[in-house]
Amino acid sequence: MDYRRLGNSGLQVSVIGLGTNNFGGRTEYPQAERILKQAMEEGINFIETSNTYGEGAAEAFIGKALKGCRDQVLIATKVASNMGDGPNQNGASRQHILTQVEASLKRLQTDYIDLYQIHYYDPFTPMDESLRTMHNLVTQGKVRYIGCSNFAAWQVAEAMGVVRALDLEPIVSVEPEYSMLKRGIEKELLPCCRRYNVGILPYFPLASGFLTGKYRRGQAAPSGTRLAVQKKRAEFILTDENFDVLEQLEAFAGARSRTMVELAFAWLLTHAQVGSVIAGATQPEQIIANARASEWRLTPDEMDELDGVLRTLALSWDTPTAHLRPYRPW
Helix, strand or coil: CCEEECCCCCCEEECEEEECCCECCCECHHHHHHHHHHHHHCCCCEEECCCCHHHHHHHHHHHHHCCCCHHHCEEEEEECCCCCCCCCCCCCCHHHHHHHHHHHHHHHCCCCEEEEEECCCCCCCCHHHHHHHHHHHHHHCCEEEEEEECCCHHHHHHHHHHHHHHCCCCEEEEECECCCCCCHHHCCHHHHHHHHCCEECCECCCCCCHHHCCCCCCCCCCCCCHHHHCHHHHHHHCCHHHHHHHHHHHHHHHCCCCCHHHHHHHHHHCCCCECCEEEECCCHHHHHHHHHHHHCCCCHHHHHHHHHHHCCCCCCCCCCCCCCCCCCCC
């Protein structure tokens, strides 16, 4: 396993991370423990979660499974999503952050969080309030680094401007959706992150599983898969245009005795700003396959060939955001 510095920090993260949004939903504790142990065996030290995954169960599973080996992993969790009805149950206010960090620490059975991320931009809270609160958590030792997720380029720039003006802890990373098919961040967010040296942690690197090849042209999505459940998203992904590209990518990978998963991850890792690719898993065997992707270094010629294949797709490949839970302006 290779490791990279995360953005402008000294933190070294495994180039393949473990996403845990299935924990507490499709994956119950015994299997989650096996997945976490396999990840550590493969050298994966970056564990990504959120206080909302499995309604808190994901954090609890991680805390229980990693008891006694906490110092061997880096835990990244999030705050800002809706935690209930009523006021102060979401957002990046001082009130909400301070309440939720204690709850996350308790579930994780730890006294510090390696990377604490603002899950979504909060338009109702001043940025300086959010960042001062996160800064104070660092000085208290409860958080070691801070980041954000689902921020647009201008929001990252706003945050970095506040950080510099007030001499606060900098944002070291942003977590966006990014894959060979979902490339919208290349317009503005990627250049912004290069300018401020903010690390990128791509989620949905396999385009909701499409890039694994499990979905086939003209066939219904397999039962139990993400796109079998998320019908709206499936309408935008399972198109003839995307299948045309997928078939070319499969031929490219097959000619090199590689899998589509390895290709999807290796392509992301050619971008120096990417710190760790967040890959979910429901089976320990998937962890082994994911880890193999860190061994493949695509050459400049191979990247040129892939660019020719991907050029047929629109750059942004936008999908509905109905799954994002909006803030309520209490």
